[in-house]
Amino acid sequence: MAFWDLLVVASMPVVKVLLIGGLGAVLSTQYVNVFTEDARRHLNKIVFIVFIPALMFASLAKSVTFEDLISWWYMPFNIFLTFLFGATLGWIIVKITKPPEYLKGIIVANCCAGNMGNLLVIIIPAMCQEKGSPFGEPSVCRVYGIAYASFSMALGSIFIWTYAYSLIRSSSHIHEEQQIESGRQEKVPNIDYLNAGEKSGLLKTVQVAPEVQSPGGNPLSRSQSACSIIRVSSIPKDFNQEVVLLSSPEKPSYFHNILGKVQEYTKDTCQLILEELKAPPTVGVIAGFIVGAIPQVKNLFIGENSPLRVIDDSISLLGEAAIPAIILILGGNLVKGLKSSSLKTITIVLIICVKYVVLPVIGIFVVKGASYLGALPDDPLYHFVMMIQFTVPPAMNIGTMTQLFNVGEEECSVIFLWTYVVAAFAVTFWSTVFMWILFP
Template sequence: MGFLSLLEVASMPILQVLIISILGAFMATDYLNLLPTASRKSLNKIVFTVFTPSLMFASLAETVTFQDLIAWWFMPINVGLTFLFGGILGWIAVKILKPKPHLEGLIIATCSSGNLGNLMLIVVPAICSEEGSPFGNHKACSSVALPYASFSMALGGFFIWTYTYQLIRSSSMKYKALQAAEEISKLPNNDLESDEKTHLLEGEVQEHVAILVPSTRPTEEYTEENQAMPQVSASKLEKENVSFWGNIIVVLHQLLEELLAPPTLSAIVGFFFGAIPWLKNLIIGESAPLRVIQDSIKLLGGGTIPCITLILGGNLTQGLRTARLKPIMIIAVICVRYVLLPFIGIGVVRAASSLGFLPSDPLYHYVLMIQFALPPAMNIGTMTQLFDVAQEECSVLFLWTYLVACLSLTVWSIT
């Protein structure tokens, strides 16, 4: 397969994303006004609670088996490493570039979370169908291409809706805290406004002075206070222990919330249905008694990618005008995703292969390597819309990273 053929295969899914994004941007303009801000938020909630869980469940239940989970045990580790190294590089970029606090989570998320879903579902099977594919017979290659891509999508969804979800939620909290601080700073200081009855006449100044002046108590009172110090210290230690366990409870509660998020929960259920044969036979196959359930879920899941892309395009119309994202930040994300991470990925895959951790299938090696070279996950846009933070900046960042992805995917595929 030559460079031009690979460029065509790698460009097709990217061009699909860009075309649908342009359509979403046009739908959000004042000329059509089909996707105003309120509509995008409502549609985004449907994507989060219905479409994305349906897509993840349908793909996992149909394509992944228990034997696959055992044979492909290294893929979860590989996906975890993409998030780990990407997160570290994103954190370094944040520390160097010092963006606004509410943008830190977005930059780390785009550096660490790759599009392990729809791009893999399009690119990997398409490479198998091309003449002169380096992965051998078309039928043999295609028979494993879709399961590889589906498993990759499920693993990516699990990490995205736990790790990345927490990053964007933290950014939202920082953003709301900054907004609250700005609103407080804009409030008039009524204490400085004087009238016929000032604070001086009320005697409030004397009270403030009394608080600020050092105490001149007798030595006896000072001694009694020192004797009471051990009791105070003990109570402080008790409070610290209580706060420690309280923090653990809060962390566990947050983890439970993330695991119970609709996409994550559907991925877990999909794993069970795919791994347990009698459950799978209930809904998968022409003779399955409940196959209509799987067909309905697949139908719903098919709306995920178009809706996410339309929302991103709608946000782009406002983002190009109002987004405050420095070009150096866009360049940093592009360098991390398309230069540094792929180099790390080649090293990880070669090391795992030399240690005997990987099967001999070259397509499996390719899938593991390409997981390090993908553009940012589109679900990040869903999260920014869900938490109402950095939506415009996210759309601008996606525009440039997906434009560069056409060339970068081709280069790394050839490598």
């Protein structure tokens, strides 16, 4: 097909997203103040609990078979590669720009974790229904497109809530340590002042308690004691004080430190995976896979003569509300990025280059290589989804994590604003290139 024809097909879904997202942004401004932060939060809960699971179940139950589950084995590996290359490039950005320590994990997370669910659910079906789409019959394309996007969302969420979550949590710990260290520096006694007092005669007696009595009357050894006490006794009465200096406890070995961190990370990761498996969107995906893969169960829900088709129709009706609601929330949340932050402009520019220049090129070589080796099914739409996974902007869940840990919220909002603005042009361009490659 002609490149310009494909450009029109790729641009129309993005224009629709911009129009609806722009409406959400306008409704969220202080001048209109209809789509407030509380309203977005409540609507987001409804989308998360009701609309998205309904959309996933309806699409997967209609399209998925057991053979499809086997043939889609490459998608988890493809998502893993997006995280691997994105994290590597994010680490390079950190080394170049040298941001504050607590922002390093946030920058890497924005480079590696892409919006592989909501955005694909929006773009793929719209592209299928566009006149002149090269992906075949619109109704069939839409069903399979939502199925691919739903599977991508479920897998991407697991990666995001494990690796990206650990990065944001580490940034939070670093930020807390920096705040504590800053507070300690403000409260540490002026040792130079005490030394000067001793030399000048103001400090007559310094008594260090090698043993401290416990509340029960038993002496504690120096290694067991929590502190040593220095009493300054010869300064005038108004200035008499006790200075409590914390002693350093025995430090565990390096091996025990590493082992403890590994155990903590493994425990937290398992808990996150279990929580993610219990999340409503994941439950919708699992239920859709079960219904679609088992013919006897599928015949109960899907088809004109199925006895439980009214349930499938009701679920499909709920799922249709997911896409416009997601776009409205997306537009409203991007308004927060208008606030100023301490993030350098060069950092934002490099993140944009990674997301929309380097990763899409890598994605083309990865997917074409996998296709050459026979790892992908013959469906061009599946190949297109694999490529577009390398091109999406950062996952909105990262913003949720920064709010959860109270670290880098403003910086993350600024990254979201500019990456999603540029995504309107980058996703259109790369979608055209991908279709041009798949349909020469």
